[in-house]
Amino acid sequence: MPAEAYTSDRVFAWEQERFWRRDWVCLGRVDRLAAPGEQAGLDVAGAGVLAVRDATGALRTFRNACRHRGHELVGRGCTVRRSTIWCAYHAWVYRLDGSLRHAPRFDPPPDADLDLLPVRSAQWRGWLFVDLSGDAPPLAEVVGDLDAVLAPYRPETLRVVATQAYDVAANWKLVVENYLECYHCPSTHPELSRVQRTDGGESFRATGAWLGGHLDLRNSAATMSLDGAGPDWTFPDLDEDAVRQVRYHLLPPGLLVTATPDHLVTHRLVPLAADRTRVECEWLFAAELVDAGTDPGYAVSFWHTTNQQDWAACESVQRGVSGGGYRPGPLAPQEDLLHTFLARLAEAYRGAGPTGTDPGPVR
Ligand code: FES
Numbered sequence: 001m002p003a004e005a006y007t008s009d010r011v012f013a014w015e016q017e018r019f020w021r022r023d024w025v026c027l028g029r030v031d032r033l034a035a036p037g038e039q040a041g042l043d044v045a046g047a048g049v050l051a052v053r054d055a056t057g058a059l060r061t062f063r064n065a066c067r068h069r070g071h072e073l074v075g076r077g078c079t080v081r082r083s084t085i086w087c088a089y090h091a092w093v094y095r096l097d098g099s100l101r102h103a104p105r106f107d108p109p110p111d112a113d114l115d116l117l118p119v120r121s122a123q124w125r126g127w128l129f130v131d132l133s134g135d136a137p138p139l140a141e142v143v144g145d146l147d148a149v150l151a152p153y154r155p156e157t158l159r160v161v162a163t164q165a166y167d168v169a170a171n172w173k174l175v176v177e178n179y180l181e182c183y184h185c186p187s188t189h190p191e192l193s194r195v196q197r198t199d200g201g202e203s204f205r206a207t208g209a210w211l212g213g214h215l216d217l218r219n220s221a222a223t224m225s226l227d228g229a230g231p232d233w234t235f236p237d238l239d240e241d242a243v244r245q246v247r248y249h250l251l252p253p254g255l256l257v258t259a260t261p262d263h264l265v266t267h268r269l270v271p272l273a274a275d276r277t278r279v280e281c282e283w284l285f286a287a288e289l290v291d292a293g294t295d296p297g298y299a300v301s302f303w304h305t306t307n308q309q310d311w312a313a314c315e316s317v318q319r320g321v322s323g324g325g326y327r328p329g330p331l332a333p334q335e336d337l338l339h340t341f342l343a344r345l346a347e348a349y350r351g352a353g354p355t356g357t358d359p360g361p362v363r
């Protein structure tokens with residue numbers, strides 16, 4: 001890709017519109033809002049989304065803007081628990097299903113439909129997704145057979161045991177590209193390379209929009225940890241290949257799911273600017289392991305180390321492609337998934353046309 005793909009504010013704005021406001025975007029785990037009345041102010045490509053656990057236990061999503069004059073109902077990044085949705089500006093009150101309950105000093109009450117505007121949402125294996133456009137293909141179609149691939153890990157039953165957010169000074173696509181190849185592993189990740197083979201893996205033949213592949217653990221390692229030791233437990237439904245593999249999956253545009261024999265690690269990308277990406281990393285363990293008192297520190301320290309090495313590499317690439325004069329080189333055979341990602345991206349860019357007009361979804 002030319003440098004502008006990673007540095008241009010105009011390209012970034014186009015991608016926000018084309019990918020992040022028109023595709024299913026993951027907003028994290030559904031159990032983050034567990035109790036009725038819990039409400040979170042979230043952000044999707046600059047648009048505010050309000051997620052609410054209603055009185056029946058259903059998770060609802062709305063535009064995070066009051067129908068009076070647009071004040072946010074819950075501040076971005078904040079979580080509250082209330083029996084109603086309440087606007088702090090002029091105190092309009094909405095029920096948890098988004099319907100307007102009270103507008104102070106309106107007598108009679110306003111007769112227009114002033115319920116909160118819903119945002120299309122869907123859940124998949126414990127994650128919440130929204131589609132701001134309302135026009136994306138069904139989430140199940142986008143997920144395709146990733147659902148079956150991840151089924152043995154039963155992600156919907158897992159518990160988040162650790163989270164870590166990173167502010168990465170690199171374009172979001174550099175984070176994705178870095179994730180899609182292990183060509184960099186021998187030189188960038190000495191710890192990872194001691195426990196996992198860095199070649200000889202295979203890519204999945206995916207249906208749906210996802211991309212992924214797997215690599216084998218080294219014989220001396222039980223899992224992805226600094227010393228290769230693990231909890232002496234594996235997900236019960238894994239086949240004999242999976243118990244010796246680390247599997248990497250990208251669900252575009254920004255959810256990375258890494259599956260090891262005993263835990264999952266996810267990275268949720270939030271593009272902030274052409275050269276800035278927030279990455280939210282979560283470690284997911286089986287309830288059985290958590291209840292047995294297993295310390296997730298082995299996985300947390302391992303992936304935190306690996307994350308920092310990856311972000312340093314991505315930030316270095318961002319600096320390298322900035323400032324003019326960069327010319328991209330050839331991809332190595334091990335970078336086949338990266339090639340697929342870039343080819344799809346190029347197709348989407350081409351669909352934008354020379355004037356930046358976009359004729360519609362490109363898949
Ligand atoms: S903007 Fe919410 S009550 Fe006025």
Ligand SMILES: [Fe+2]
Binds near residue numbers: 184185188189306310
């Ligand atoms: Fe890496």
